[in-house]
Amino acid sequence: MIEIKDLHKSFNEEIILNGIDAEFIAGKTNMIIGSSGSGKSVFLKNMLGLFKPDAGEIIYDGERLNEMDEDRQKELREQMGMLFQHSALFDSMTVEENVMFPLRMFTKMRRKERQERANDILERVNLINLNKKKPSEISGGQQKRVALARAVVNRPKFLFCDEPNSGLDPKTATIIDNLIQELTHESNMTTVIISHDMNSVLEIGETIIFLKDGKIAWKGNNKQIFKTDNESVTDFVYSSELFRKVRIAQNKGL
Numbered sequence: 669m670i671e672i673k674d675l676h677k678s679f680n681e682e683i684i685l686n687g688i689d690a691e692f693i694a695g696k697t698n699m700i701i702g703s704s705g706s707g708k709s710v711f712l713k714n715m716l717g718l719f720k721p722d723a724g725e726i727i728y729d730g731e732r733l734n735e736m737d738e739d740r741q742k743e744l745r746e747q748m749g750m751l752f753q754h755s756a757l758f759d760s761m762t763v764e765e766n767v768m769f770p771l772r773m774f775t776k777m778r779r780k781e782r783q784e785r786a787n788d789i790l791e792r793v794n795l796i797n798l799n800k801k802k803p804s805e806i807s808g809g810q811q812k813r814v815a816l817a818r819a820v821v822n823r824p825k826f827l828f829c830d831e832p833n834s835g836l837d838p839k840t841a842t843i844i845d846n847l848i849q850e851l852t853h854e855s856n857m858t859t860v861i862i863s864h865d866m867n868s869v870l871e872i873g874e875t876i877i878f879l880k881d882g883k884i885a886w887k888g889n890n891k892q893i894f895k896t897d898n899e900s901v902t903d904f905v906y907s908s909e910l911f912r913k914v915r916i917a918q919n920k921g922l
Contacts, residue, residue: 675724702879749824755815764799809840
């Protein structure tokens with residue numbers, strides 16, 4: 669579980685985060701949504717320790733990030749998995765080598781053990797017989813699954829996903845969504861997903877916070893988001909073609 673208490677962050681006197689309070693629950697897909705410039709990426713970077721908040725607390729399973737010494741912060745980073753927006757695979761490495769990379773960096777496993785773990789997780793994300801291929805030799809959807817395998821191969825307690833469906837077709841995006849949710853439930857990870865994809869919100873938004881102007885303007889889940897009368901949320905949600913169709917169907921009583 670990750671707790672956020674009264675988080676503030678500014679750059680050059682421009683307020684980006686303005687008193688955020690939130691909880692991200694273990695075993696659930698926790699989503700952060702909002703328009704561009706709402707503070708989503710800065711929020712994520714504060715949680716990852718890449719930015720230092722001006723005020724407020726970030727608490728991992730009861731431990732305050734700002735009170736951790738360097739060694740404890742290193743241990744915490746080793747418990748994190750990160751799925752990047754553009755996969756960020758190493759072009760010079762094979763699929764197998766990419767997935768083994770965190771194991772080589774953060775564990776003392778022998779190569780055979782690393783290969784076995786990598787093969788297990790590649791099978792789990794429905795990728796077989798691609799071990800020796802380079803990222804350039806596989807599709808974008810397959811690259812994203814390799815990146816997801818790499819993010820969870822070290823069995824992290826905390827998984828962060830930055831726009832995991834960026835650039836994917838709807839069918840492939842749904843596959844990635846479902847894999848993230850299944851792995852989250854199976855491993856009881858605390859998963860935090862930044863997304864603008866309303867299909868993802870509909871599919872796996874078990875908890876959702878909506879950011880606007882650096883504040884949380886709404887909290888709920890993928891069932892409640894249809895029912896809110898918060899104008900900022902409805903304007904954002906129903907700007908999606910899918911959700912416009914849902915609203916029309918609701919108005920017709922279908």
